[in-house]
Amino acid sequence: MTALPRILTIMGSGETTPTMARVHRAVLDRLGERPVPAVVLDTPYGFQENAEDITNRAVDYFRTTVGAPFSIASFRSADADPLTRETALVRIREARLVFTGPGSPSYALRQWAGSEIPNLLAEKLAQGGAVTMASAAALTLGLYTIPVYEIYKVGEAPRWLDGLDLLTPFGLPVAVVPHYDNAEGGNHDTRFCYLGERRLQVLEAELPPDVFILGVDGHTALVLDLGSRSASVLGLGSVTVRKDGRSTVFPAGSEVTIGDLVAAAHGVASASLADKAGAAASGVPAIAAAPVLSPLRDEVARLEGIFNVSLGECDVPAAVRAILALEETIQAWSHDTDQSDALASARSALRAAIVCLGETAAQGTSDPAELIRPFVDALLMDRVRARDAREWAAADGIRDRLVAAGVELHDTPDGTTWELRPAERVG
16 A cells, blocks of 8 residues: 555534535545545543443444544543553554544543553654544644633633644644634634633733644634645635734635745745735734634524525425425534534524424415405495495495405395305315
8 A cells, every 4th residue: 555645634613514524525535445444532522421422423424424434442531441442542553544523622631641642643644644633632733732611611710731742743833723713602702712812812922932823713624734744724714823913814725835834923924925815913813704603503594594585475395495405404414513502503493494384384274264254354344335325336346356356245135145166265
């Protein structure tokens, strides 16, 4: 077998959603004959009670959405029994691709400390193979790591942890910050992996002079070919190089080099770099575009709009197609290991659309005579008043209009009754 390429993929978020499936496939395509030996390393979320479910969803995602079988390198805890630990290490060694993602970066670092896992990942990047690290795992890649849970959820003071430092050997002395464009906070700043600008400034001031921040937006991947020292930005957002408050943004579609990233960090201007990225003024963090709140939420909102318009125009087939598309979207995103409520909101939208369609159907199957009774009765009262006033032409005109609308009148000594002609009841 020819030598494997050396690929490191850093994903900001969305690692098990449809938005990143193309990136996973592209990496797998470069790793030789299928099936590619690939594993899911479960350490970052190993402490969670639903760890088994997260693993199953990830494996199912790779099988059904990406089209590749992944096995499990289960290293949930350094205290696991020796057989479990050694089995995980063997599977990592034999894999051409190692994927690890959501959870807690500080927990992952504690479990990996003193184990062979950091060295195995480093060897794969140095000798051949691919490593994909997303979300929490991506935070562990650099010289320094943000303990997100402790700062954002517990309220501890902003601080750095020592990271795995897998990137410095390739000329990137960085702190990796995924979820860089996060906007889940609504009325408070949760950019920069839930830190916000104020806390990021505090942490940035503590970095050594040669270290810079490498930010990766949600549903975005930075694919580093370590052999050719090239870098590609793929997905929906951007990659940001930030140093001392100065940011340079590389939008999706950018093809750069590792040297370009380093040059941007040190403010080295070049014609080629200017063509590839947008630089912000010193002290002003750059954001290439409006933050992506959630591709799933955006798609649900689009389909809800189609459904509402279709129902308003009485185009029932189009409304049903929108519901089916919404169900397919939910299924496609069902493997997402993110802990946000976007999927629950999508299911709520689906249920609401079904209820709305059911109410419309109920109205359509009710007795049409009952629907029009108030209008017919009002016209009949006008007809009675016209006849009492001997305005025969007006009375006959009301009758003719009702007959033309499919309403049969029956004048009796006790008054006028009416019914819809049978043909009008069809459908």
